[in-house]
Amino acid sequence: MSTSMSLPISFLTFLLILFFSSSLAIPLSYNVLSFGARPDGRTDSAKSFLAAWAKACGSAEAATIYVPRGRYLLHNAVFQGQCKNNDITIRIDGTLVAPADYHVIGNAENWILFEHVNGVSINGGVLDGQGAGLWACKKSDNSNCPSGATTLRFSNSNNVVINGLASVDSQKFHIVINGCNHVKVQGVKVSASGDSPNTDGIHVQSSSGVTILDSKIGTGDDCVSVGPGATSLWIENVACGPGHGISIGSLGKEQQEAGVQNVTVTAVTFTGTKNGVRIKSWGRPSNGFARNILFQHALMNNVDNPIIIDQNYCPDNNNCPGQASGVKISDVIYQDIHGTSATEVGVKLDCSSKNPCTGISLEDVKLIYKNQPAEASCANADGSASGFILPNSCLKT
Numbered sequence: 060m061s062t063s064m065s066l067p068i069s070f071l072t073f074l075l076i077l078f079f080s081s082s083l084a085i086p087l088s089y090n091v092l093s094f095g096a097r098p099d100g101r102t103d104s105a106k107s108f109l110a111a112w113a114k115a116c117g118s119a120e121a122a123t124i125y126v127p128r129g130r131y132l133l134h135n136a137v138f139q140g141q142c143k144n145n146d147i148t149i150r151i152d153g154t155l156v157a158p159a160d161y162h163v164i165g166n167a168e169n170w171i172l173f174e175h176v177n178g179v180s181i182n183g184g185v186l187d188g189q190g191a192g193l194w195a196c197k198k199s200d201n202s203n204c205p206s207g208a209t210t211l212r213f214s215n216s217n218n219v220v221i222n223g224l225a226s227v228d229s230q231k232f233h234i235v236i237n238g239c240n241h242v243k244v245q246g247v248k249v250s251a252s253g254d255s256p257n258t259d260g261i262h263v264q265s266s267s268g269v270t271i272l273d274s275k276i277g278t279g280d281d282c283v284s285v286g287p288g289a290t291s292l293w294i295e296n297v298a299c300g301p302g303h304g305i306s307i308g309s310l311g312k313e314q315q316e317a318g319v320q321n322v323t324v325t326a327v328t329f330t331g332t333k334n335g336v337r338i339k340s341w342g343r344p345s346n347g348f349a350r351n352i353l354f355q356h357a358l359m360n361n362v363d364n365p366i367i368i369d370q371n372y373c374p375d376n377n378n379c380p381g382q383a384s385g386v387k388i389s390d391v392i393y394q395d396i397h398g399t400s401a402t403e404v405g406v407k408l409d410c411s412s413k414n415p416c417t418g419i420s421l422e423d424v425k426l427i428y429k430n431q432p433a434e435a436s437c438a439n440a441d442g443s444a445s446g447f448i449l450p451n452s453c454l455k456t
Contacts, residue, residue, distance in 0.1 A: 086148075089115055090111075090125045091124065091125065093111075094110040095107040097131070098127065100130035100132055102132060104132060105134045105136045108133065108136055109136060112124065115142075116140065116143065116144075117143055118143060118144055119143045121147070122147050122148075123147070125150050126150065126153045128152045128153045129154070131154070131155050132156050132158065133157065134163060134164060135170060136170075137169075137172045137174065138179075139174055139175060140176035140177065141177070142177070144178070145177045147178065147179050148180045149180065149181045150184075151181065151184025151185075152184065154186075157186075157187065157188045157189045157208075157210075157230070158189070161192045161193040165193055165205030165208060168208065169209045170186075170188060170230070171186065171211045171212070173214070174213075174214045175214075175216060176213070176217075176219070177218055178218045178219075179218075179219055179220075180221075182220075182222050182223055183222070183224065184225070185226075185227060186210050186224065186227065186229075186233075187227045188208075188226070188227065188233075190207065190228045191255075193207050194252065194279075197256050207229075207231035207257065209230075209231050209233075209234075210226050210230070210234065212232075212234075214238055217239060219242045221242075221243070221244045222243075222244075222245050222247075223246045223247070224246075224247050225248040226248075226249045226250075226260075227251070228250070228251050229278075230258075231257050231258065232257070232258065233258065233260050235261075235262045236261070236269055238265045239269070240267050241267075241269075242266065242269045242270070243272070244269070244270065244274065247261070247276075249275070249277065251277070251278040252279055253278075255279030257279075259281045259282075259284045260278045260282045260299075261282075261283045262281075262284045262285075263283070263284075263292060264285070264286030264287055265288035265317065266289055266290075267290045269291075269293070270293045270294075270295075271294045271295070272297075273295075274296075274298075276297060276299050276302060277299070280302065280303050281303045282300075282302040282332070283297065283299075284308075285306065285307040285308070286310075286319075287310060287316045287317045287319065288317035289319050289322070290319070290321050292321070293323050293325075294324045295324075296326045296327070297328075298330070299332055300331050300332045301331055303332060303337075304336065305327065305335070306337040306338070307338045307339070308337070309339045310338075310340040310341070310345070310349060311345035311385060313345065314344055316347040318348035319347075320348070320350050320351045320352075321351045322351070322352045323355075324352075324355070324357070325354075325355045326356045328357070328360070329360060329362045329398075330360040331361050331362070333362075334363065334365075334367055335359050335365040335367070335396070336366055336367075336396070337367045338352070338367075338368045339368075339370075340369070340372060340386035341372050341373065341379055342370060342379045342382050342384050342411075344385040345385040346385060347386040348387040349386065349387075349389075350387070350389045350390050352390070353392045353394065354393050354394070355394040355395055355396075356394070357397075358398045359396070359399060359400065360398055361400075362398070362400060362401055363401045364400075365433075366393055366396060366405065366406045366408075366424070366426070369407075370409060370410050371384065383412045383413035383414070386411065387411075388416040389416065389417045389418045391416070391419050393420065393422065394420075394423060395422070395424075396424045397423075398425075399426070400427065403428055404433065405434065405450060406426065406433070406435040408438070408440040409438050409439075410438060410439040410440045411439060412439055416440045416441065416442070418441070419454055420442055421452055422444070422446050423446035423447050424444075424446075425448075425449045426449060426450065427449075432449045432451075434450050435450040435451060437455070440455065441454060442454040
């Protein structure tokens with residue numbers, strides 16, 4: 060009797076051990092120090108980081124790369140997929156530092172690049188691009204300055220999370236999302252001087268399903284810029300300033316260009332910025348478009364251009380003077396936009412003479428300039444206004 064009972068009991072015990080061992084399994088973890096990284100801010104640790112990545116990427120199981128406290132000098136680093144698993148977490152308690160000599164990475168397009176990855180999460184950490192030297196070079200009109208490197212780029216990747224990361228003093232763009240699907244950026248802090256050139260905070264293009272939440276961005280260019288091919292983009296609870304605002308565009312630089320659609324910008328605050336919510340296109344032929352755009356619940360604090368559409372963008376009057384933008388802008392809603400304008404014109408809708416803006420909707424807009432109602436200026440803009448509108452609408456109905 061006891062022998063016959065021992066078999067099922069032994070089998071049951073085996074199953075319980077198997078269950079608990081699998082449920083309590085610790086994900087594989089790779090500490091960059093184990094691969095030779097030096098947290099001294101002087102020794103290039105790029106090879107050590109890439110060696111840790113090779114292990115995590117080559118694992119069939121979920122894996123974590125851990126970066127302890129300290130300053131880690133990194134030259135250019137490309138973290139390449141495809142990986143054997145779709146669950147890699149990079150937990151950063153330290154600071155990654157770009158070379159102080161901007162020539163070292165300045166002619167590379169990117170400082171840190173993730174390409175063809177799926178299921179990568181970056182949690183915490185600081186990325187210090189040390190870009191001030193390059194900014195000074197560009198301001199001096201020195202023709203030998205490198206163009207600069209984007210601090211962090213995800214390209215052709217899916218299911219990405221960037222959480223609690225800080226980017227400081229990027230040479231060029233801080234974070235770029237290009238050719239990606241399902242990306243969540245949350246709790247990010249971006250900071251650079253208000254006069255730092257081309258230092259966009261977060262740039263999204265050719266991507267779908269990108270969400271940007273609960274972030275604070277102060278920089279010398281757009282806090283968030285949206286390029287051609289961006290669809291289903293959600294931006295919420297972002298504080299912008301200094302900077303050039305949240306911009307869709309510039310669009311229409313190329314004659315054949317993907318459009319932008321289904322964008323929501325909500326619960327945002329702009330402080331001392333050049334623009335608030337902006338749509339910008341080159342003043343020349345293009346088949347591009349921007350449609351189904353919602354700007355809502357935006358607070359303006361002393362903003363130069365709180366609401367602006369500029370379809371006559373033509374920097375340095377190069378290859379576009381006297382032409383009309385081919386970009387078609389339609390179905391744009393401005394809802395609950397209020398605060399103070401730093402200039403007389405709080406609403407400026409300067410649309411294409413060839414392709415007028417259509418379906419523009421102003422709903423509950425209140426913008427003040429020096430304790431008086433701001434003014435509105437419209438050209439080739441059709442739409443409607445409802446609720447409390449200040450300044451008075453200039454839309455063609």
